[in-house]
Amino acid sequence: xxxxxxxVEHRYQKDTPFERVALREVNIDIPSGTYLAIIGxxxxxxxxxxxxxxGLLKPTKGSVQIGENTIQAGKKDKNLRAVRKKVGIVFQFxxxxxxxxxxxxxxxxxxxxxxIPEEEAVTLAKEAIRKVGLSEQILDKSPxxxxxxxxxxxxxxxxxxxxxxxxxxxxxxxGLDPRGRMEIMDLFYEIHKEAGISxxxxxxxxxxxxxxxxxxxxMHQGTVYEKGxxxxxxxxxxxxxxxxxxxxNTVRMQLMIENQCGRKLGQICLTMDELACQIESLLExxxxx
Amino acid sequence: xxxxMIFGRYxxxxxxxxxxDPRAKLLMVFIFVFIIFLAxxxxxxxxxxxxxxxxxxLSNIPARFLIGGLKPVFYLILFTFxxxxxxxxxxxxxxxxxxxxxxxxGLRQGIFISLRFALLILITxxxxxxxxxxxxxxxxxxxxxxxxxxxxxxxxxxLMMSISLRFIPTLMEETDKIMKAQAARGTEFSSGPIKNRxxxxxxxxxxxxxxxxxxxxxxxxxxxxxxxxxxxxxxxYRLLEWEGTDTVLIAAIGVMTVLLFILRA
Numbered sequence: 001x002x003x004x005x006x007x008v009e010h011r012y013q014k015d016t017p018f019e020r021v022a023l024r025e026v027n028i029d030i031p032s033g034t035y036l037a038i039i040g041x042x043x044x045x046x047x048x049x050x051x052x053x054x055g056l057l058k059p060t061k062g063s064v065q066i067g068e069n070t071i072q073a074g075k076k077d078k079n080l081r082a083v084r085k086k087v088g089i090v091f092q093f094x095x096x097x098x099x100x101x102x103x104x105x106x107x108x109x110x111x112x113x114x115x116i117p118e119e120e121a122v123t124l125a126k127e128a129i130r131k132v133g134l135s136e137q138i139l140d141k142s143p144x145x146x147x148x149x150x151x152x153x154x155x156x157x158x159x160x161x162x163x164x165x166x167x168x169x170x171x172x173x174x175g176l177d178p179r180g181r182m183e184i185m186d187l188f189y190e191i192h193k194e195a196g197i198s199x200x201x202x203x204x205x206x207x208x209x210x211x212x213x214x215x216x217x218x219m220h221q222g223t224v225y226e227k228g229x230x231x232x233x234x235x236x237x238x239x240x241x242x243x244x245x246x247x248x249n250t251v252r253m254q255l256m257i258e259n260q261c262g263r264k265l266g267q268i269c270l271t272m273d274e275l276a277c278q279i280e281s282l283l284e285x286x287x288x289x
Numbered sequence: 290x291x292x293x294m295i296f297g298r299y300x301x302x303x304x305x306x307x308x309x310d311p312r313a314k315l316l317m318v319f320i321f322v323f324i325i326f327l328a329x330x331x332x333x334x335x336x337x338x339x340x341x342x343x344x345x346x347l348s349n350i351p352a353r354f355l356i357g358g359l360k361p362v363f364y365l366i367l368f369t370f371x372x373x374x375x376x377x378x379x380x381x382x383x384x385x386x387x388x389x390x391x392x393x394x395g396l397r398q399g400i401f402i403s404l405r406f407a408l409l410i411l412i413t414x415x416x417x418x419x420x421x422x423x424x425x426x427x428x429x430x431x432x433x434x435x436x437x438x439x440x441x442x443x444x445x446x447x448l449m450m451s452i453s454l455r456f457i458p459t460l461m462e463e464t465d466k467i468m469k470a471q472a473a474r475g476t477e478f479s480s481g482p483i484k485n486r487x488x489x490x491x492x493x494x495x496x497x498x499x500x501x502x503x504x505x506x507x508x509x510x511x512x513x514x515x516x517x518x519x520x521x522x523x524x525x526y527r528l529l530e531w532e533g534t535d536t537v538l539i540a541a542i543g544v545m546t547v548l549l550f551i552l553r554a
Contacts, residue, residue, distance in 0.1 A: 015353075015357070016354055016357070017300055017302070017351055017354055051469065054473060056469045056472060056473065081475065081477075084472070084473055084474075084475060085475065087473075088473065089470070089473040091466065091469070091470045091473075094470065096463075096466070096467060096470070096496055096500060097467055097470040097471060097474070097492075097496055098496065099491065099492045099495035099496050099499075109474060109475075109492065110474035110475055113474060113475025113476060114475045144499065158474065159473075159474070162474065162475070
């Protein structure tokens with residue numbers, strides 16, 4: 001499903017002394033099936049932006065087109081349910097949203113809200129719990145008896161069970177250990193590839209943006225600063241630093257190597273494998289000082 | 290949802306009222322709440338209104354914001370006004386239309402009571418709008434300090450108050466976050482049949498309770514590990530300073546009291 005943001009502006013607490021512009025003149029097109037990463041410094045408007053993607057916030061100017069539904073500033077919308085069914089959001093620390101007596105009930109909560117009958121919801125829940133790498137035995141437990149990592153996975157399963165066409169992720173791995181991070185990120189990538197689900201990832205981790213995204217949007221002071229493929233974005237390391245952002249570790253390593261031996265590598269390396277290949281060919285060609 | 294709420298909210302601008310000692314403001318409001326009941330004729334009400342107006346002007350709060358925030362109370366005031374008009378049947382009959390009869394005393398009472406109500410709300414809002422919650426607590430603690438003689442746990446009460454005030458924004462933020470997370474999972478909080486909306490409270494309240502208990506425990510641990518052991522011998526980081534303007538404010542409210550006694554019918 002395609003999402004277009006047209007000239008979106010958002011002001012918090014409009015018409016009070018606390019009024020604050022969080023977004024201005026944001027134009028982003030997200031074609032169906034894209035993996036988009038949104039990066040930016042704290043307070044750059046990332047979180048506000050992602051809440052526009054399923055009508056949790058409404059633009060104060062401009063419009064957001066989500067599939068066939070348009071959410072326009074100043075207009076009443078009736079089809080928010082339809083939009084929310086198609087766009088699933090995994091918030092930061094999603095385990096805070098768990099509330100049911102059992103894991104099964106909690107995962108079924110979303111699908112059943114959207115009118116899916118109970119038996120079908122249970123099937124979806126079982127499918128979802130397997131997808132996030134937990135066993136079905138956990139379904140009968142109370143979500144409050146689980147470990148932090150398990151709770152996170154259950155909460156994610158609750159969103160996946162809704163079978164969304166677009167998944168929006170807000171720092172889904174915050175507070176997890178490195179291994180848990182990798183597993184969760186790989187899981188989302190798998191789902192993205194498998195079902196062709198558009199994925200929008202808001203992240204502080206440049207490594208994740210580099211590794212998974214087809215396209216990266218840099219947010220700065222409430223507006224889109226730059227848009228491009230990971231290679232394009234991370235080739236401008238100086239610019240990123242002035243925005244208070246970082247480059248992925250692999251790119252930092254690459255820059256160090258290039259500085260040391262005074263030669264450029266063939267391409268910007270986004271993963272460790274790419275970097276290894278480039279270093280290999282550099283070594284084969286011989287290092288000339 | 291809470292965008293336009295002004296009760297208990299602090300507006301960080303610069304003004305003479307903002308700079309005053311919280312004790313002076315608290316005393317002023319406390320006295321005002323009593324003496325407003327002395328007003329019972331036109332001169333006394335004009336005096337009380339003028340006093341409120343001057344305080345308002347000294348507080349630098351945008352009038353538009355104040356009026357917008359008081360809208361919910363406005364309906365309450367209107368309601369009391371109508372009650373007085375329709376149910377007081379004394380004095381001269383001013384107006385009659387089928388079963389509706391308006392008497393002179395009813396009209397007068399209606400206007401006076403609504404005005405008293407409005408002035409009370411304005412003056413108390415000015416207190417919270419110009420004073421941070423933490424200084425209100427500090428002010429209360431020092432004002433009530435003499436009561437310690439009677440073994441009243443003033444420090445503990447003040448601490449309780451500042452902790453609850455401190456966590457109101459956090460709780461609001463948390464509420465907003467969880468509401469959004471559940472809305473994204475298809476819960477309808479603001480539309481749909483009333484039965485569903487009441488049911489929607491459960492997925493909101495349970496996570497809120499869980500996180501509140503967790504937070505309380507963490508706070509207690511953090512306080513203990515930093516050696517907190519009650520108010521005994523504790524010094525203050527924020528010292529309250531009583532200045533000339535504070536004395537002026539108290540003097541002004543004193544003069545008001547005297548004038549109200551003289552002018553009242």
